[in-house]
Amino acid sequence: TPLHGFLAALPKCEHHLHLEGTLEPELLFQLAAKNNITLPASKDAAFASIASLKDRYQRFQNLDDFLGYYYIAMSALLDAGDFEALAYAYFAKAASQNVRHAEVFFDPQAHTERGVAFATVVAGFKRAQARATADFGITTELIMCLLKHLPLAEAMSTFAQARDGGYFKDGTLAAIGMDSSELPFPPPMWRDLYDAAAAAGIRRTVHAGEEGPASYMTQALDILNAQRIDHGIRAFLDGDEALVARLAREGTLLTACPLSNIKLQCISSMKEFPLRKMLDAGVRFSINSDDPAYFGGYILENYCALQETFGLSVREWEGIAKGAVQGSWCADERKAEIL
Ligand code: ES4
Ligand code: ZN
DSSP: OTTHHHHHHSOEEEOOBBGGGGOOHHHHHHHHHHTTOOOOTTTOGGGGOHHHHHHHTTOOOSHHHHHHHHHHHGGGOOSHHHHHHHHHHHHHHHHHTTEEEEEEEEOHHHHHTTTOOHHHHHHHHHHHHHHHHHHHOOEEEEEEEEETTSOHHHHHHHHHHHHHTTTTTTTSOOEEEEESOOTTSOGGGGHHHHHHHHHTTOEEEEEESSSSOHHHHHHHHHTSOOSEEEEOTHHHHTTOHHHHHHHHHHTOEEEEOHHHHHHTTSSSSGGGSOHHHHHHHTOOEEEOOBSHHHHTOOHHHHHHHHHHHHOOOHHHHHHHHHHHHHTSSSOHHHHHHHO
């Protein structure tokens, strides 16, 4: 890419990154061996080796096909040191690509369901955050995601555990989000969770408009009062002009993930990614990597893949990167340092 050096040097913010989605097959096999966890190679030959798993990651059919691998792989994470190693490796990689501030997701229920304590997960991530800031100057925030494929009551109790444990008040957690399978679990199901978060003064984002229709994004705004939408490409792909105008008017940040959208077949090629429409409509967005260990690229590879297809100007890229800083949930003083 002609602008590769420029894109690499741009000060970047990342807002849509699942820490469990940074589990590279190499680290997965290493942790599985250490923790005596047998990957289900007898059920799915893709787990036989690092090479066969990487090969399988090239052909996800859709979101749920990917999620099957994602949840099995993260079962190799057991103690706080495992979570620390995972997150630190990501922060080091992100810092090397000039990410200055990252707001990252994790899925506590995917760990507590298999007997790993919430406090263990968070302790590991916190150690990684402190080390990464000391070593690289990157600032990071944790966003707790609840899982849409589990019942509302379980999301509510996980949220209550974090709220009542003081994890939001003491700054350990910056916000809530929701992720996992989208289509069977529309936003109205989660009203009580988002009402409880708003009542506690906690920031709220939600995955919507990835595989699900633009109407799920409208519901995320109207019913969940979400302040940010993760993905959100369907507003443009569905041609929902009223929603697009509203997103622009209200300044809602969309955390877009182009390589993810291709790998999960939400779009068939980068040409279909609605970058031009997003820019032309004046909708605020950031470009992110989602699950980089699965989708073939970290944030810089996402920037570069867009540039290969759309050939933006330096000024347009500066505007995108600046919009990402401004759309962050860090203090204004930190934004000023990055800009
Ligand atoms: C996810 Cl790409 C994506 N979509 C929904 N949920 C997720 N969890 C991890 N990656
Ligand atoms: Zn995501």
